[in-house]
Amino acid sequence: MNGYRRGAYENMTKDMNNEEKNSNVMHNVKSSDWLSQNFGVRFRYNALGDINTQNIVSSKDSFGITKGVQSVSMHAGSTLAITDPNKAKGIIYMPEHLTHSQKWSHAVDQGIYNGGGINEGPYVAISKIGKGKAAFIGDSSLVEDRSPKYLREDNGKPKKTYDGFKEQDNGKLLNNLTTWLGKKESQSSMKDMGIKLDNKTPLLNFEQPENSIEPQKEPWTNPIEGYKWYDRSTFKTGSYGSNQRGADDGVDDKSSSHQNQNAKVELTLPQNIQPHHPFQFTIKLTGYEPNSTISDVRVGLYKDGGKQIGSFSSNRNQFNTLGYSPGQSIKANGAGEASFTLTAKVTDEIKDANIRVKQGKKILLTQKMNENF
Known part of the structure; x- marks a missing residue:
């Protein structure tokens, strides 16, 4: 410094x-x-x-x-x-x-x-x-x-x-x-x-x-085999400076609530999604406890490599910063099913773009945005 x-x-x-x-x-x-x-x-x-x-x-x-x-x-x-x-x-x-x-x-x-x-x-x-x-x-x-x-x-x-x-x-x-x-x-x-x-x-x-002097030899411990501080191609995926960015801002939390162990997600996306044009899509959740509250459900839109391209709005006017949607809380019906609609827009073409649905840190679904058409 x-x-x-x-x-x-x-x-x-x-x-x-x-x-x-x-x-x-x-x-x-x-x-x-x-x-x-x-x-x-x-x-x-x-x-x-x-x-x-x-x-x-x-x-x-x-x-x-x-x-x-x-x-x-x-x-x-x-x-x-x-x-x-x-x-x-x-x-x-x-x-x-x-x-x-x-x-x-x-x-x-x-x-x-x-x-x-x-x-x-x-x-x-x-x-x-x-x-x-x-x-x-x-x-x-x-x-x-x-x-x-x-x-x-x-x-x-x-x-x-x-x-x-x-x-x-x-x-x-x-x-x-x-x-x-x-x-x-x-x-x-x-x-x-x-x-x-x-x-x-x-x-x-x-x-x-x-x-100035070096009172203690560096480094404190020897680096793991293959890692070189001066070569970013050796940096682990998802770390700062790595040539390969992680695709998500968190990890799949295997200890998530028992309520979503059998959860499934179905998406209904429009076919003609254009950059900077708001669009709506529906998320259907199944496999939950009947009449339970499904909390902290979030959606992210990102390119291969991890670049976030999606922002979300509750009124079609004000969109959040690029990243995951605000957490949604939905009440399941007697069959353990629930659905909700989000308004979103993307900054890039959706070729090679992914959509991910999470509850808390648990990943419920990841698929290509154009998978269904």
Whole structure:
């Protein structure tokens, strides 16, 4: 993120094998202190554990970003160093007097560098450069929620994300931050913004790029056979960057409710479906418990490879964003049957397009959209 590898500032390819050095992803990659030179900040190597902080700059001195923000959380994160106060300013810091016990358990060095507080560097910082702005956060936990269906690129296994956005005042902070980033301003630097400038963050000797070292050999564990970080063709299907995208945003949940173990789906689709033209189709469900409520039934329209092309509407005017339809709840009749109609439109031709019906995470049906005609 800073523009160089820790312990390899003078030689970006240090300790790489020839295949890594000569890979396309390393072509013309140069080592530099890019982030600091351009935005006045540098991510530190420190590693802090589970911490809530109330060490927050006032709303007046943060352009309103911290208004209504009383507490923010971190889970295994870092802070930043302010290297050029004319370009960057910290707005949220770690608590004072952090102890050794508050470092991340996997830290490869002392973990906490300056005892917390201002000298540890900001957890959240902002930059003002010319007509542009930027924001920096030392931990992804603050931003994420549980919605991503994340697959590891090396082995394809699911990896959880958590509702960090809902913790403390994290969501409020991010909304305020986004609002500020969207405001146009004539000033071109922090110096021009009329606020008190920060001091530079005091750094340890090994934080100077040319003095950085690698305290522990990488990687932590040897990668599985066949996986190469520099070759996306080796990434597992459905993972970010893979050449083969997964066809769905979830997996078939074999533990779904017993109510839909015998469920069957019949579709009635129109024959002349054109891009951007709304159409209606009917979904018939059978095999459910008589007079039961069938909940969270959703439909998705996607191309081979996983590209979502369908959006849905309840009034033919306002359509949701591309993806699955909102969950439907339908009452089965005495024979365990139910049906409902959806209004949809597609962005692409339906050649090679699929339709999928799910209840919760369980896949009830997948077929080609033009299968019946």
